[in-house]
Structure formats: structure tokens, C-alpha cells
Amino acid sequence: MSIISIRRAREADVAAIVAMLADDELGRAREDAGTPLAQAYLDAFAQIDADPNQLLAVMTDGDDVIGTLQISFLTGLSLRGARRGQIEAVRVAAHRRSEGLGQRLFEWAIETCRERGCRVAQLTTDKTRLDAHRFYDRLGFKASHVGYKLQL
């Protein structure tokens, strides 16, 4: 029987998370999922894990990591000093897609944002990810903004 749960990521999950980030048409070129795992990923995990305003989560089925996302809790002065929950690096393992797991992961993320007092949940997604756009539309997100990136 499948027992799916969602929890805070641990260091032991990092390789599985990176494998999901890399297993994607955009991720393939920019990640390095080779073994041993590049130290840069472990260093980044340590920074994320130590920051109370960051929450890297995994969805698991038994011992298998089958999904991930990261929430950054961002307080600003805008919107009368509102906190926002920013969701990034969302993936469901390729062999577990089309089971509604992404929706379950997102419902958890949105509920977590509410519990942490966020007034807005926000994310950006590449213009080419048309399936993702339909997914976020269905969840009630509004595509109200343009997302700009500058490589440094």
C-alpha cells in the first residue's frame, strides 16, 4: 500500500531532489545530478535548512522521494507589511506524474503559507511550461505579472 506524506527535507534527500530537478527539459542543462553529489548542493541545503524563512519540502511514498518544492517566506512593507509565500523548484518524479500528486503537494504548500500568516502565495514559471500554466490556473493562481531574470 502506498503511504504518501509531505515533510521538511533532510540532507539525505538532497540527491533525490537534485535528480528530480535535473530530470526535466529545462533542468537537464543546468543541473549536475552525477555522483558523488556536487558539494555545492549540500552547501546550499545547509543554508536553506538553517534559515527559518525557508522551507524545502519533499513528498514521499514510503522511502521514495517523489516530489519537492521550496517555500520562501518573504516579509515586505508592501500590502501593509504583508508576508508572502514564494514557491519555487516544484517537481514531481517523472514516473509518478498524472496521479494528482502535484495538486496534493500544492494544496499542502498553500495551507502551509496560510498557517505561516502569508497574505499571498506567488511563483514564477517559465513561459514555455504550458502544462504548468494550466496547472496553476486550475489552482486559482492569477497570471498577473511578468517575471524577469538577469544572469549575473
Add this chain to the structure above:
Amino acid sequence: MSIISIRRAREADVAAIVAMLADDELGRAREDAGTPLAQAYLDAFAQIDADPNQLLAVMTDGDDVIGTLQISFLTGLSLRGARRGQIEAVRVAAHRRSEGLGQRLFEWAIETCRERGCRVAQLTTDKTRLDAHRFYDRLGFKASHVGYKLQL
């Protein structure tokens, strides 16, 4: 003589920052720049100021606060564990626009992101802010993403 500088914001700057956030066609409806300043803004400032991964900045001309932006330094596993600098809540005081101050503020923000080891600078802007789009295009940002928001 005008002496313009950019520095970390202090609590005494918050009222001037909120006034700039409110003096805007989208900001007017969602901010409260009345006096005494709503405590929620001061509480939010305290949280931002205490977080080493947040930098709320002001541009000043002598004693006058004439611009603001906030940078969030966000570490993720994506892009081989990259840090990103996310720029939000950008404003130049209405009476000081068209002097190139926004560009100067942004050049400072981008340099600050580089100094803090960011591989990417990112931001979102409302689809209706066409002048802002031209500004970010000129600075070399790529409008590669769609920005989604969900009110909670």
C-alpha cells in the same frame, strides 16, 4: 548641491518608504500611508531588518528619501545550489522621476547581488506596468517567466 546616496533603510525611513509605495496607481488601494503610521509596517520593518537575507534600501538626497527597493537573497538547490537576488517594491519618488535615479538604484542593486554571490537577479512586475517593462528590458533583464499570484 544634490548628494545622492543609497544605504540600508532605518526605522526612521519607514514612513517615507510607505508614502512612496502608496503613491502609485496600484499601490494607492492597498497601502495605508496615514499618520500615525500603521504598526503593521513597523512590525514588518523589524522582521526585515533582523533577517540577514533581506536588504531594504533607500536612495536619499540629503535628508530626503527619494527611492527604495528590497532585495531578498534566496538560496535554492536549483542551478547547482545558486543564490538569487530577488528585487521587489521598487519605487522612485514621483517628483524625482525621469532623472535616471531608477537606473542608478538598479545598478546598485545588481552590483549588491553580485557581491553577495548571486548567480541570477530576478523580479516580477505587474503586466500593466508597461513603462517598467521597458525599463527592465533596457537593463538587460529577460522577460522569460510568467508571474502567478494567489490571494490567501
